[in-house]
Amino acid sequence: MSYIPSDLLFTSSHEWVRDEGDDTVTIGITDHAQELLGDLVFIELPEVGDTIEAGGEAGVVESVKAASDIFSPVSGEVIEINEDLVDSPELVNEQAYDNGWIYKIKLNDPSEIDGLLNPEAYTEVVEADEH
């Protein structure tokens, strides 16, 4: 069973969201997602200033096995991206929830994060996946 931190929110498509408390959030993909993908070799990041809809494509993660879209959990404007991932995509494999963060968004609608999965609900998603 992969690691699921208790202080984050999640999506059923395996993204995590950290509420930074100032109407911005940090977004990445979960430990379970990186495990499924295997060693990442390339990450296509969004651009700062992009406006992204919830459920829309924010980028692409590519491993030796597969390429997969990153679906934005929330809507808003991209305010920062993790440039370190360009040269070191393995950060997502090694530290999915810390140095492997992907982008930060300024929320259009702060209440949108209420619709995300809590750690318990996401644990169920992962367990169903592993069944």
Place this chain on the structure above:
Amino acid sequence: MLIFEQSSKGRVAHAQSPATKASLDDLPADMLRETPPLMPEVSEMQAVRHYTRLSQKNFSIDTHFYPLGSCTMKYNPRACNSLSMLPGLVDRHPYAPDSHSQGFLSCMHDLQEILKEVTGMKAVSLSPMAGAQGEFAGVAMIKAYHESRGDMARNEIIVPDAAHGTNPASAVMCGYKIQEIPTRDDGDIDVDALKEVLGPQTAGIMLTNPSTVGVFERRIQEIAALVHEAGGLLYYDGANLNAILGKVRPGDMGFDVIHMNLHKTFSTPHGGGGPGAGPVGVSERLEPFLPIPMIDYDGTNYRFITADDRPQSIGRLSAFAGNAGILLRAYIYARLLGRQGMTRVAEYSTLNANYMLKKMKAAGFEAAYPDRRATHEFIITLRKEAKDLGVNAMDFAKRLLDYGVHAPTTYFPLLVPECFLIEPTETESIDALDNFVEAMIKIREEAETGADRVKGAPYTLPVRRLDDVKAARELDIAWKPAE
């Protein structure tokens, strides 16, 4: 060792040298390079040895069983090769007038006719030079059709989640948005999900039948009716045509456009061994949009159909007549098989797959769709072995190489964990099939006594386990002389 690393100044392979020195006088001076290109300088014997050694390192259909699912790696009959190399065909200049090319054109015309009959389509163009280009041509025709009717609001193509990645990619290349629909646990498409996404924005749906999960889509007629009712068209990805040759025709299932992979179904060399060919076939309403050139026959003469004949054509996809040498091989293959032989391709390829599936299940391997009969390929999932023994599908794949078998397709389709997509084809003997299953059992036994032996494979090939992550992250494919 690279051939560049064997280079020594002044060595020449005379057989490969041009007989006369080319004159560069008619080229503008500013277009000429100042330094000659880097070329290896080796003797004729060095060149022969180098390339012979390389060929000995090949792991290919000519040397090994190659059950690569969804790729149809079957034997490429030598007759197709030798007959397509007849001087009258090889020496024909592509600019030769139609009147001097009647033999070649008749072969191409007859191939069009054979493919029409096999697929149940109204017309065929041979010009796309690969499966992916055939897909692009197919979707471009769907788009041209809707636009010719002023039906501009259709901007979505529906693709099942099990599809080949080229399907959504081709649709996006043509400017469409993708609507993905799920596959049910029994391997069929979720028709309820399809109904939800169909609408006035639907341009079409791209399907592979038999699908990439190795089963026949049982509700295809209902799906065709639903899509047509919504005003969309049906695209058939011909990757798995081998399973139904002479048995069922995509045209009869309701498909409007199809691409065929001659390098799979019609046994022309592929996978580094030769270029592909991806002819497209269409129903009547798409005929005006077919890519040119095609071959016409008026009962006396054969001739190229050009843009003048087909003003609505999506245009050319290749110079001249496409990959003509490959098309010839496919034509000869079809003629060698004949009507009955083609039906036997489908029968034996599905028989071989079902025989292997049954043996694998009996040996305790888990089928991904246990209640379904296999088509010409099937999927097993090694998730149990990965969990209990610590050896995953990739480890099994690498170890199979040591047993003299090319690995099946691994980790595709993505929706089955730790999967092997296995396609034996009709050209393998029962001994080769048994041998594969026995190798799988032996590998599992090895893993039971400790994962390391399997995880370290392969041991017997020119190279050991490659670091594919490093290769992708630090791509290095160009040789540079030492400083």
